Amino acid sequence: MKNNSNIQKYKRLAPFYDKFMGNRLFRKARQQAFSEIEARQGGSLLLVGVGTGEDFPFLPAGASVTGIDLSEDMLKIAEGKKNSRDITLLQMDAEDMGFGNEKFDIIVLNLILSVVEHPEKVLEKSLNCLSPGGTLLVFDKFIESNQKPNVIRRLLNKITSAIGTDITRDFYKIKSGFPIEITKEYKTINDLYTIIVARESISNDISV
Template identity: 45%
Template structure:
């Protein structure tokens, strides 16, 4: 996957993305992420890969939200869900954020690290723009770190990558040696294939 391919894929996905992804299972996971983040009024939240804005419904009132996405078509759908002046949207590459260091109190990566071209660089950027006391929350699918790739998984991934997502990425590989520590890592959907991970700065 690369940035231009992703733009083309999500240009096609944008009109019916909500029809597929707006369901009680993913909604419950998004709620869990927000609950774990313990967001407070006037805190500043960055939604990396905001997509069509499905997270907006769960963000507490008074939290300032900045959402970025590579796809202008996905952002167009997200703008239809903006009903508060505290939400700001920008087209931006997750791997090259233009925000200053330590801008945000919390950073969410919901279903992002499995689709971006270089997930390690995206996570590195998220760490950079996070305040020292901030937290990163991730909801995504990752392969178990203690299992080798089966032939079926490799074949399946050839199909899913054409749809814009990589099902065989390892979180441990993505995050290895980055200046963060894991404070929560719990199974979520599909037998734990999806996980909810909470990170803090520092080793």
């Protein structure tokens, strides 16, 4: 997928996105993912690829939240879901996050690594923005590590890629070469999606 074409895809998809991704199964999985993290009062949380704000109901109380997305149309919908929450929304490319030296205690990558053109860049930028000892939460549709996607998945990927999602990506290949330690990993939504809790490795060894 190309990021420029994704802007147009999500412009068309934005009005219908919540009908597809706001169903009971996805809401339950999002809630399940956020139950894996804790935020201290006044802590900072970054939602990369905030979309239409479907994660907002599950955000930890007391956290100062920043959400970014490439799609202006998605952000407009998310703006209406903030209510009184402390949420700052910014139009920004996840592959080129411009936060300077700003750090976040928690960074959430929900359904974004399967969408962007270069997921490795998003992961690298996320680690650069993560506070020492911070938590990385990932929720996405990955294949099993070091296994080729089967024929059915490859065929389905032709359809999902047309609407901006690659369902044949391997998280372990994406994270290869980065100092990431996975602390928890398990499947959800009929084993089609994966929830991953990770942190930047404090050792000198690079997790692969």
